[in-house]
Amino acid sequence: MRILLIGAAGKLGAHVHATLADRGHDVVTVGRTSGDIRLDITDPVQATELYDRAGHIDAVASAAGDVPYNTLTKLTADDYLSAFRGKALSQIELVRQGTKRIAERGSFTLITGALARDPIVSGSAAAMANGAVEAFVRSAAIEIAPQRVNAISPTVFTESLADYGDFFPGIPPVDLTQVAQAYVRSIEGAQTGQIYELD
Known part of the structure; x- marks a missing residue:
């Protein structure tokens, strides 16, 4: 399969890239500052350009999503909007625009x-964005068949415990x-319509 992978340079994206390539897939990498295609998918216009430049694609995989972390009283309205755009709306646009651009199945x-x-604590903006993505996946799945849509929902990565482990006590x-x-x-x-929970 020819797979479009967004966020391929990140810790998760690099691992997904290597795994898919090892399985014989042709992976087209996408990132803001690195990759085969360099674009910012939080901009709907650039998401359109992404599909224009990518050509034939069988699958789209996203491993990217920026959200701010802070306590509720310190997060601003703009912080919540940033979380929604950075993780939810950007991925919604990948599907919304992509249904007419990727393979029929x-x-x-x-x-x-x-x-x-x-x-x-400090994760309400991320929780809001994650919840939006999961609700969208369930809803979109019943509309786009025979195309499919799922979400991966992990807890903190073992490989990131040194940086983020204190935020996830006992998890x-x-x-x-x-x-x-x-x-x-x-x-x-x-x-399709699945949320693969990994914890």
């Missing part, structure tokens, strides 16, 4: 996170290898 795999169901981490396998399941499998 192609798929979309989006990234969300455990905060949609397991909140932490079991998940290895990037396991998260990448969930992408494989979504892309190569047949399910």
